[in-house]
Amino acid sequence: METFLVVAGQSSVRRAAAQLHITEAAVSAAITYIEKQLGADLIAKSGRGIELTDAGHVYAEYCRTILGLMDEAKTAVQKAEKGRLRVGVVATAGESVVLALLASFRERYPDVDLSLSIHPRDELFLELRHHETDLVIAGRPPRGAGLVVRARRPSSLVVIGSPAHPMNPMTATWLLRGPGSGTRDTTLSLLDQLQISPPTLTLGAHGAVVAGAREGLGVTLTHNDAVERDLAGGLLEVLKVRGTPLDRPWHAITTKTPTPTAQLFVEHIVDEANVGRAAFVEG
Template sequence: MTTNVRLRSLVEVADTGSVRGAAERLFVTESAISSALSTLSAEVGVALVDRHGRGVRLTPAGVRYSEYARQILGLHEEAVLAARGEAEPEHGVIRFAAVTTAGELLIPTMLASFQEAHPGVECKVHVGPRTAVWPMLTRHEVDVVVAGRPPADVDYVRVQARSPNTLVVIGQPSLAEHFDAAKATWLVRESGSGTRATMAMVLEELEIAPRQMVLGSHGAVVAAAVAGLGVTLVSRQAVRRQLDAGDLVELPLVGTPLDRPWHIVTQSQCTGSTELLIKHLAAHRELGWDQVG
């Protein structure tokens, strides 16, 4: 059993919370996972897991080691893809992660254009909240992130391109004449959403604490706003169709609209296939991306 397999076994136990869950994900027996954990603990020289009831859990040392394991596995996969991409960039792989709104609004058009020009490149996409996608880049689990501005603690990455994005408050047309932010019900995105964090900042700066309804996604909050359940802060580009149709209107609020451009961020050293993507975006300005640097 290779070191990578042992590291993957530890990471899967950390993610699933059980040997059985890890075995199911890796399509191996539970005894194989237990053996991998025992060997890995012996190599490291400290216990990485211990018994907890009928199962196991990571020790503090195991939790810390699993963080490095994720980076090692991600960097190894990135190295393999970089080597293959250097030899044949037109037949490489690009691993994307995008925040939810970007995944719905930007990724489909971008990938359709890129794949038409480079059909041999395989594109893998993970869509999730802001708090999930940036750690994936740090751990080298993805090559490209499409999201808002990178957090200050994300190192060794490169902003490749930006695209305009404006956040506005929207609601039903009937709210426009007498809109009161403090009395409205605010439709809130899922935990970890960057838009949710921005909304919280706006309301805090206004020193108001209105009623809130938490929904699970960008699509859910927009549908709820159309249905008249409340108001929300969204990307103007993402609701252009509803605004043009008159189903929603922009509502006036101090501090808005907000300029929050989208960013394409890569590892500091790109794979050959990722370089093809960046060149494609620069050559196709109709996709709305401006190169940085």
């Protein structure tokens, strides 16, 4: 299964063999064996590489979940205080909300094997569903995804711009995050509600978008707690735009069967005595 997923990810037997440090013949033999066992073609030639068939896409989803569960099982049987915790966050939360929580958690539980990954919202939820990460902090998960919100933290989306470069939000350039970003989707929805079609500029990451707003490239929609220092220092200001601010709390999300260490982290972030104003509210 692992070999198949590498082939699927690389779209090439040759590149998969290089990554796995085995021969191309060994990779091809492994894929052929799986196909014979399943009685289905999983890959097909596409130009110089390969692509997954419909059956291959289905099988890849199962492989990710099975391997994720097998890996997760090792953590599930360990004591929470000595387990592993893989936290996934969207960029905005990673820069403004999570670091203080991780620092206090590590100080409190130094034996936990802690890791942090930053990805777009859609990718994070997919990884969580496949048990490839243990807990995600992001916006609300999609309905029907089988994920559970364990805690929430208030936050609002506001439109910001540079006071040194005054702009009319109805005609100014709007700075956008990359595809897969929940804030990007919300921004485009807001523009539709306002019935305006201003110029847009995609800068990708949260940090780049905020920096662009500071430099006067345009205006943008972002979480208020992500720009507190810039607002306090007068580098940015909140602009009055109909329909804003938008109530968009942060959510701490797990699968229906969280690991003991993930549960321990949730207990930590809702403990106001330990984390102060950064605390989430349980449930």
